[in-house]
Amino acid sequence: MDKLIFKISHLLESPTGNSEIYSFDVPLDLEFVEKKGNVTGKIEIMRIDEGLNVVAKDVELNLKTNCAKCLKAFSQKIKITSAERQFELNPPEKAEDENDVYLINKKNLTIDVTEMLRQEIILHFPVISVCSSGCKGLCPYCGKNKNLAKCTCSEPIEADFEGNKPLKALKEFFNKK
Template identity: 30%
Template sequence: MFFNVRELEIQAVDFAEEFPPNAIDFGADMRQIIALESSGHAEVVEEHHGKHKIIKDLRLRGRLATSFELNCARCLDPVRQDVEREFELLYRPQGSDAGRDELSVTDAEAEIGYYQGDGILLEDVLREQVVLAVPVKVICRQDCKGLCPHCGKNLNLEQCSCAVPLEDPRWAALKELRARFDH
């Protein structure tokens, strides 16, 4: 769905869209497993800059919800990640950045971005919002043991016969010290 500034100037729109898996490219590491639902309101707000210059900002308020399957950062098993996010965004025309500080801040709360040409694609907005909402690393459970760095076996499922890594010598030294105090 494309938000065209000239059309929105005439009339603001309420939107409700559904995107099935793969309709939006989130990259190979994130597998969208249910439809992404998004709804909200789009409108144009004018910022007066000086006496003559009017900047047309696109304001988007809405929410999105979907679910992804990601890989555990330690053992690579799939982990389900539900994403729900509300957003309040303000897009200025690209190039209006020059006098940024002089522009009145229309929405103190809003995140500010930029649009090129006639407006902005909802899909692009949603991709960005999803990326912001999903943690960079997920783990399947707090005590995930991960994969053995030597043989690659999933240590949650089985213990391999590789040697147990040697203790960090700094800790060993501290332990020795404490043992001496204890006696």
């Protein structure tokens, strides 16, 4: 399967409870992020009274991102264990949220799970990406990556503004005027 569109004509004709599983490995378009490789996973489609119940399982993709602490570029894996949606045969008369309604394409007898997966990926998106839990980040004084080498900057004893030399110098400058 190289697209997130699945043929469901036979499933629609089968009794409720019948299901099928497909694997996919597709280059899903995500305009908000740089991706590395395809999105992979499984889709289980089950016939229910209202249409189809769709479960995406073990969805994985690798993102290209930069560490929030040391700025190093690295590849981060997003994993979605399980996500479920219903695809309806007919649009509900009153939808709470139009974006949450998924419809079966009755003309082509297909379902398109692209939007479903896109939403799930956004939900599972890391708020802050860090290359490793032990990342030491950059030295705030000299800017060196502390994962690679120790720098000679001493940690400030006081972090208040008085002890901050650039500000102190600025203050003295203005006091002279």
